[in-house]
Amino acid sequence: MVAECVTGKKVLMKGNYAIANAAIKAGCQCYFGYPITPQSEIGEFMSGKMQELGRAYVSAESELAAINMVIGAVSTGVKAMSSSSSCAISLMQEALSYATADQLPVVLVSVMRGGPGLGNIYPSQGDYNQATIGGGNGDYKLIVLAPSTVQECIDLTYKAFYLAFKYKNPTMILADGLLGQMMEPVEFYDYPYPEIDTTSWALSGAKDRSARVIRSYAPLEENQCVFLDNLFKKYELIEQNEVEYEEYMVDDADFVVVAFGSMFRNVKSAVKLCREKGLKVGAFRPITLYPFPSERLNSLADKVKKILVTEINMGQMVRDVRLAVNGKVPVLFKGKGVGAMIDVETLVEEIEKQMGGV
Amino acid sequence: MATQVFSIPKSLKKDVKYSFCPGCDHGVAVRLVAECLDELGLKENTITATSIGCSVGLYDFIDIDAIEAPHGRALAVATGVKRANPDKFVFTYQGDGDFASIGWAESMHSAFRGEKLSAICINNTTYGMTGGQLGPTTLLGQVTTTSPTGRNIEYYGYPVKIAEHIALSEGTAFSARVSLDSVANIRKAKAAIKKAFEVQMKGLGFGFVEILSSCPTNWRMSPQQAHERVRNEMMPIYKLGVYKDITA
Amino acid sequence: MSHIVIDEKRCKACYLCVNECPKKLIKISNKTNNLGNRIVEFDDPEHECLGCAMCATRCPDLAITEVYKG
Incomplete structure (x- = not known):
């Protein structure tokens, strides 16, 4: 039984449930996931809660599919997320590269376990490189937020949705098995960030405007150079504004x-x-x-x-x-x-x- | 007074010029999709997820909102679009390599879940854009750049019969295989695409059409000969027909 | 009078229409377009066109842009 998250009331909660509840309070409309220890509670909680709220939940056929479903949902300007762990985050690297090139506000939770390979389900921080350097192709960056308390799981989940939309860049919450599984007293509060207007880029059907295409295919050398220059100007901005320690x-x-x-x-x-x-x-x-x-x-x-x-x-x-x-x-x-x-x-x-x- | 009986569909971009090879049936398939969007009044309410391969250029030709999915993931991306926006019309346009090889899991599971999506799959028995390699639908005996002595069972296994597999899913509302080898079949193909669109509009489930198409360039044939191959070699194996229609 | 309109710029010289026309009214011309393709032309001196639109239905490149019947 997960404690109810009433704003201003202190409750005892697991890190995984804190992330899931914060995502719901942040206005996450869609959750797409596939089970993997030690983060399965996120998907378990979401499966009931999202249906109760009339929001979308899909038990995807694979992590590969799950992260691509997130891409589809956020391309329409809707807040959406997935969560997974280590070896399964590996499966998502291609999509993260695409989402970065497509400039999409994907939110992904990575609850690290032991690796390489199947490894084990003990806590680990072995995916620092996977998160910050990435395994996808091309020049890209994820915004990566690393909580160290269950309270911060809430704070940084809120922030992840905000930064993802503010910069139109995939954002990862990098927790570990310890944080996901342990209980601490936390206090919920309402989503503190402004809602970002997506109407200038989100897909909604080409009504009273020209058609929009979200794509990364850039057959011309020159176009791709201009695109990357602009992408990295965005990263400079993120580096100036968002450093937190x-x-x-x-x-x-x-x-x-x-x-x-x-x-x-x-x-x-x-x-x-x-x-x-x-x-x-x-x-x-x-x-x-x-x-x-x-x-x-x-x-x-x-x-x-x-x-x-x-x-x-x-x-x-x-x-x-x-x-x-x-x-x-x-x-x-x-x-x-x-x-x-x-x-x-x-x-x-x-x-x-x-x-x-x- | 003469009446106009054919015009370029309005859902296509103004002054569109296809980048397909001469005689390639993709051009016909894209036009049929656009005609169906026109006739069902869907253009302004549609979001498409395109795939990788010759089919990727769809967003350059059709004047609708589009997102380019990674290779094989069109139906996963489309699932995300549709679940987030149940009131939008969402379809994919994919090649057989994208749909039935790298994306088989996404394709089948979209059908199993009964996603309210429509999927069009162009089956030309080869990977076209990369230069004619063996694909999931390559026929037994067919010579490709990666089956130089022809597809044999020992090395390559059997070709995939897509429409039949999709029809087996309980979530599928419509599954058909059509061909573009003749004008009569082109007209039937359009009717099938329309049906696959309509089952989504009615919220009945997954709508699917497999379209047998020619690839004159990689088959090293004239456009005319390529259609003869569709008729004489593909159609006996990939039999045309409606494999599932819950509205029938 | 039934007739068709050909957009010469779009023709890729696949000649599928030439074979499709039941009255054989589409012919390979001596003209070349900017793609370097020897394009087709509609030649109907006897006004035999049926307006059946089989040519436009067959054309994979939208080069037959309009068909009129009657």
């Missing part, structure tokens, strides 16, 4: 630990313990994985002596941190292939070890 005790820090998503929770606790021991440690969390907070990390590197990146993967975001820091200070990495977040004690040990000599 969280800082914890970085003001006087000599040493900063960088993590995203669930991993940041333990990092924060470790930093607190280190502070009690008198170590000047801070923590930094990119909330937008694209656009990545490169500028802020670069300026932090002017003040700190070392940066430690921790991820539940073999070292993915660490590359972006290194690019951002550009050699100013050493960027170290502490990772773990898959499963439970690196525990606080191990983190404190690692920080103490690495701070030796700082």
Whole structure:
């Protein structure tokens, strides 16, 4: 039984249900999905709720079909989404490339599990590269938002719908199995963003106007170059306007630990313990994985002596941190292939070890 | 006083010029679709999902809102359009490779779900745009650029009979196979397309028409010879007819 | 008087119409259009055209744009 989401009332809720409820409150009219652990609760919840509300729900034949159904729905200016996980997000890469080229406001939730291949259903952060670099063809970017609490699952689901429509770009909420499955107290509120007018581009039938075509086929070299130049002007704008991050005790820090998503929770606790021991440690969390907070990390590197990146993967975001820091200070990495977040004690040990000599 | 008995359908773009090869039946099929849109008054309420292959150019010819689906995904995209907008008329126009090979799952499941969509599939027994390779509908014995000694069962298996498969689905309201090899058959083809459109308009289920078409370029034949091949080689295997019509 | 109108610019010289006309009133001309195609022409000195529109129905390229009957 999922708690009822009344605005202003605190309820205990799983991350997956928080995302689903937020999507409904954001005005999502269509959900298309295919089951995969650890995100199946999203589709399960949507199947009942969307029918109850007279909105669209399709139990698609595959993730391939599901994401293309989202493309169809959003091409008409309607809010629509899908959700999936790791190996099944792989199946959607082609469509994400198309949706980016078609400039469509697709919203996709990715609840990461272990990989590569079938992997397992433990939490993981192994799809950072899949989300931010992508596996589709051509030059494109997804906007990627990474929550670290169940409350943030709500906040960033709202934001995902807004940014997708504001920039007409596919937007991904990148959570992990831990966040999807764990319960935390959350508070719902009404969708806080303005509705974006879609009447200038959405397909609605060519009545009293010329026909519209949403396409990516561009047979001429010149046209495709102009298109890509414009697409990347949009990305510049996104990079200027939408970078979001969280800082914890970085003001006087000599040493900063960088993590995203669930991993940041333990990092924060470790930093607190280190502070009690008198170590000047801070923590930094990119909330937008694209656009990545490169500028802020670069300026932090002017003040700190070392940066430690921790991820539940073999070292993915660490590359972006290194690019951002550009050699100013050493960027170290502490990772773990898959499963439970690196525990606080191990983190404190690692920080103490690495701070030796700082 | 002479009365006009033929004109270019209004649903086609003004001064449209097809990019199809000389003698290709795609041109006739597109015109029939446009004629049906005209006659059913659908043009202003229609959204189409096009596919990849020679059929992709539909949006350059017909004056309706369109979205270009990835290869094989036209019916998934169309499902999304229709579920979000149940009052719109939504159809796909696909080749046999798109519909029955790379998109078979999407095609069959749209029929299984009984999506209120209409799908037109051009069957010319080959991948046309990429230069005439073996496709799902390539006939046994047919020589293509990827079946240089002809389609044999051991290497390639059997050709797909699309209209029959679609007719097996309980969600299908109409499924037919027609041909464009003769004027008489062109007229029957138009009637079938209209029917596939009407079952959607009435909300009865999935409407489907498989259209046997010529590909003179890749068959290395004159347009006239290509129609003879449709008649003599395709039609005995791909038998014309209505395989399902719940309104009959 | 039954007759047809041919848009020469659209003709791709497939000549399907030539064979289709029951009265054999469409002929291959000596003219070439901007596509480089040796186009067809409607030649009906005896006013035999039936206005059956078989040619227009057959034409895959919309080159026969109008047909009149009567």
